[in-house]
Amino acid sequence: MSVALYDVVIEGAGPAGCAVALELLRRRRRVLLYDRGLPGSGKVCGGFLGPELRTYVRSQGLSSAWSRLGLEPIRSVAISGPGTRELASNLPGDGGYACDRDRFDRWMLDRTLEAGADLSAGTLRTDSRRTGGLWRLQLSGPNRTIEVHTPVLVAASGRRQPARLAGRQEYFAVRTAYEGVRGLDGRVALHFVRRGHVGLNPTGSGRATMCLYVESECLRRYGADLDGLMRELRAVNPALEAALGPAARTEGWRSCRAVPDGVLRFGQDDVHYAGDAVTMVDPIIGGGIPVALEGGALLGRLLAAGGTAHQGSITRSYAREWKRRFLSRVLVAAALGRAERSDAVSGAIFGLLRWNPGVLGGLVRLTRAAP
Ligand SMILES: Cc1cc2nc3c(=O)[nH]c(=O)nc-3n(C[C@H](O)[C@H](O)[C@H](O)COP(=O)(O)OP(=O)(O)OC[C@H]3O[C@@H](n4cnc5c(N)ncnc54)[C@H](O)[C@@H]3O)c2cc1C
Structure with missing residues (x-):
């Protein structure tokens, strides 16, 4: 050989x-x-790319191939929780991108x-x-x-x-795509459900990638009937229901086990x-x-x-x-991932956001690279 x-x-x-x-x-x-x-x-991925991508592509001398990425510009992020209305904030700097x-x-x-x-x-x-x-x-x-x-x-x-997840709840992610999603013009949305979230990312012409991240327990109840699970999640989150109301799923479900390990x-x-x-x-x-x-x-x-x-x-x-x-x-x-998995902490964060929606912009800035 x-x-x-x-x-x-x-x-x-x-x-x-x-x-x-x-x-x-x-x-x-x-x-x-x-x-x-x-x-x-x-x-299985939400398909959101931060503004750091543009800096990376420039630093590598790859700008001439940029248009072949087929990215959708994203200027703001919207969030909602169970029973709450949607709040939105602009992304810092040049915003971000939605990708396939x-x-x-x-x-x-x-x-x-x-x-x-x-x-x-x-x-x-x-x-x-x-x-x-x-x-x-x-x-x-x-x-x-x-x-x-x-x-x-x-x-x-x-x-x-x-090796083992001593006492910790396992998380799973599933991804699919919809067409006819409402309210996603230049915007990525995170709709929180109990101990998890549904991410919607526009891919153009009313289409969106959907990434659902929930406790394995939640999936176990529904087995292969993920559309049934989505109906339950839409019932607890009115903003998610409004976004997906007229939408039709256009792809099969893909799943993965997502392990935050720290x-x-x-x-x-x-x-x-x-x-x-x-x-x-x-x-x-x-x-x-x-x-x-x-x-x-x-x-x-x-x-x-x-x-x-x-x-x-x-x-x-x-x-x-x-x-x-x-x-x-x-x-x-x-820290935000942990907060999402605690009913008490996520409830307190949504309470704070209701009282002062401006806090959302600060939270969003913390998640992005310093310019
Ligand atoms: C549910 C979910 C949603 C996400 N959403 C986003 C998002 O919206 N935006 C974002 O920026 N990030 C997101 N991420 C994170 C992002 O997917 C990862 O950070 C990114 O993929 C890391 O890239 P990587 O190259 O390290 O690993 P990967 O992309 O996983 O690539 C690893 C490669 O190694 C190969 N490989 C694995 N094992 C072996 C082996 N033994 N031998 C040979 N090859 C092997 C695999 O086939 C694969 O091609 C998300 C992650 C999850 C779980």
């Missing part, structure tokens, strides 16, 4: 893996990405392949090992196994499932982590993709500058800079 040598091998060709790769390729490193699935094949998540992942991968990355379909076999400062990796694909050698291995393979991990056993593999940004703020892109670019720059000799010092610099740039946003997202 022939053996290929790479400067860096990256597990996972999602936004984070591509962002690490793009930085390395700009500095003429040889990069292989491998992925167990076809990127762009139906991730499959198209976005495919766009990132295409840019990375154009920049010179190699891509392999497959997963790592357990007999892969590190000896003499070199990873000897066996990658098992659908038709063949290849051997590649590299001094640097990056895991950008998305969020981890924790653990940070930057490097371990000579593997560097990127994107959700570092930590998951609670989906409530729709902010995971910018953190995956900017954090991935940061790791790529440090790996390119640091060479192969000092993996530990690269990890320390990465952890320090990552925390400086992203930790406050991640903690705000975690």
Whole structure:
């Protein structure tokens, strides 16, 4: 079997893996990405992209391909709770964008392949090992196994499932699309339901991506009848009912288990982590993709500058800079996620918003990157 040598091998060709790769390729490193699935094949995601995306695309010199993303501009966010009326606030700065998540992942991968990355379909076999400062990796694909050698291995393979969820309620997310949704012109909506939310993101011409994030208990009651679950949620939230009243579902349901874990991990056993593999940004703020892109670019720059000799010092610099740039946003997202899961706290927040709707703008600003 022939053996290929790479400067860096990256597990996972999602936004984070591509962002690490793009930085390395700009500095003429040889990069292989491998992925167990076809990127762009139906991730469960709200599809909201913050204004940070534009900054990232400019910094990578990718602006000429911007129009191919097919983004819808978003200027404001609306929220509602069970039995409350809808409140809205403008997004800070340039606002944000609604994207088709499959198209976005495919766009990132295409840019990375154009920049010179190699891509392999497959997963790592357990007999892969590190000896003499070199990873000897066996990658098992659908038709063949290849051997590649590299001094640097990056895991950008998305969020981890924790070993156990001691006493914690599990959360699930489902995604579908509707047409004929009302009140979403340039606006993303978060309709809170009991211990969860329904996110609606416009994708143009009255169409919207819907992402529902609820306790597994809620799904268990309805089994496969997710339209039945939606009827129950619409009955408790009048603003959600008003938005979806005339709408028709246009796609099947896709589901995933979403695990907020609160653990940070930057490097371990000579593997560097990127994107959700570092930590998951609670989906409530729709902010995971910018953190995956900017954090991935940061790791790529440090790996390119640091060479192969000092993996530990690269990890320390990465952890320090990552925390400086992203930790406050991640903690705000975690706090809002916790609030959503507590009837008492979410009730108090909606009480505060009824008393002073201006508080919403402050909360929204806390969830976005500083300009
Ligand atoms: C319900 C929900 C809604 C969300 N909504 C938003 C939103 O609106 N806006 C936003 O910005 N963020 C959102 N996020 C977060 C966002 O989806 C993630 O932050 C983002 O996908 C992280 O990118 P990543 O590259 O780290 O991981 P991923 O996108 O998960 O990519 C990981 C890649 O690794 C591959 N892989 C996994 N395991 C292996 C393996 N063993 N071997 C080889 N390949 C492997 C996978 O196939 C995948 O292609 C949401 C998350 C959830 C759960």
